[in-house]
Amino acid sequence: MSIWEYANPKKFTATVTPIIPWAFGIGLGLLVVGLIWGFFFTPAENRQGESVKIIYLHVPSAFLAINAWVMMLVASLIWVIRRHHVSALAAKAAAPVGMVMTVIALATGALWGQATWGTWWVWDPRLTSFLILFLFYLGYLALWEAIPDPDTAADLTAIMCIVGSVFAFLSRYAAIYWAQGLHQDASLSLDAEENVSDVFWQPLVLCLVAFGVLFVALVLLRTRTEIAKRRTLALQARQRRAEVRV
Amino acid sequence: MPDLGIYAFAVLASYAVTLVLLAGLIGLSLRQWRVVKAVLEKVEQDGQD
Numbered sequence: 001m002s003i004w005e006y007a008n009p010k011k012f013t014a015t016v017t018p019i020i021p022w023a024f025g026i027g028l029g030l031l032v033v034g035l036i037w038g039f040f041f042t043p044a045e046n047r048q049g050e051s052v053k054i055i056y057l058h059v060p061s062a063f064l065a066i067n068a069w070v071m072m073l074v075a076s077l078i079w080v081i082r083r084h085h086v087s088a089l090a091a092k093a094a095a096p097v098g099m100v101m102t103v104i105a106l107a108t109g110a111l112w113g114q115a116t117w118g119t120w121w122v123w124d125p126r127l128t129s130f131l132i133l134f135l136f137y138l139g140y141l142a143l144w145e146a147i148p149d150p151d152t153a154a155d156l157t158a159i160m161c162i163v164g165s166v167f168a169f170l171s172r173y174a175a176i177y178w179a180q181g182l183h184q185d186a187s188l189s190l191d192a193e194e195n196v197s198d199v200f201w202q203p204l205v206l207c208l209v210a211f212g213v214l215f216v217a218l219v220l221l222r223t224r225t226e227i228a229k230r231r232t233l234a235l236q237a238r239q240r241r242a243e244v245r246v
Numbered sequence: 247m248p249d250l251g252i253y254a255f256a257v258l259a260s261y262a263v264t265l266v267l268l269a270g271l272i273g274l275s276l277r278q279w280r281v282v283k284a285v286l287e288k289v290e291q292d293g294q295d
Contacts, residue, residue, distance in 0.1 A: 024272070035261070039248070039261070040247075040248060049251065049252075049253055050248065050249075050250045050251055050253045050254075050257060051253040051256055051257060053248075053250075053253075053257050053260075054256065054257055054260045057260055057261065057264045058260070061264065096271070097271065100267050100268070100271045103267060104263065104264050104267055104268075107260070107263045107264075108260040108263065108264060111255075111256040111259050111260045111263075112256060112260065114256060115252075115253050115255075115256035115257075214268070214272075218271065218272065218275055221275050221276070221279055222275050222278075222279075224279065225275070225278050225279045225282050228279075228282045228283060228286045229282050229286075231286060232282065232285055232286045232289050235286075235289045235290065235293055236289055238293075239289070239292065239293060
């Protein structure tokens with residue numbers, strides 16, 4: 001068995017159809033538990049007070065805003081190299097999800113910033129790179145809609161995705177390499193000493209997993225929708241050709 | 247309900263914005279699937295007739 005079998009739209013659809021409701025159920029269940037735990041059963045933080053409760057929304061959404069683009073990059077590269085339509089459609093399907101995650105990260109970041117820094121917005125490296133990432137999501141979606149030929153649209157959006165990846169990676173590392181900004185260092189790290197304390201870390205990881213599972217569920221659902229749309233267009237074109245012959 | 251003090255607006259607005267956007271995204275994605283599926287089934291049906 002090879003992963004490339006799932007490049008077949010029928011095989012992909014048949015495989016993901018039973019997975020989607022489970023993924024939504026698990027993702028939503030984990031999100032409810034994680035948010036209730038974080039909101040009701042964690043204490044105020046020494047410096048940030050109760051505003052620390054925003055971490056359970058801001059960090060997972062920011063994490064997925066970046067990683068959705070990374071997933072789109074991988075899918076776009078597969079399209080460019082191997083010309084599998086499902087991968088191009090998966091990249092297209094992930095873009096609105098990534099864009100919503102970016103909006104959530106920006107909105108919760110602005111609210112958190114106002115509460116703790118006293119300002120909604122500063123031209124901090126991480127904030128600015130996130131704003132640019134949001135604009136890339138908008139541009140990517142607009143490009144898909146603007147080009148009628150789906151293969152040409154997939155080619156051009158793949159190039160845009162590769163270019164936009166610079167900003168996705170910049171968003172990830174901006175807080176590390178430009179220490180002059182207001183934004184703190186990453187809240188989660190592989191180095192345990194740099195992480196937030198356990199009392200916040202545990203519900204935060206649960207929310208991260210929940211957002212991740214919901215992202216997978218949404219991308220699978222939207223990819224299946226894109227495949228069905230593509231099949232509908234192909235069948236309608238075939239029927240029109242048959243009518244012309246008759 | 248925890249006492250959020252001066253951070254009440256920021257925290258509650260963050261939760262409201264996030265939950266509304268997530269619910270909207272899930273709802274729209276499911277609705278889009280149902281519409282596309284219905285159209286596809288109709289086109290497949292027409293093709294068989």
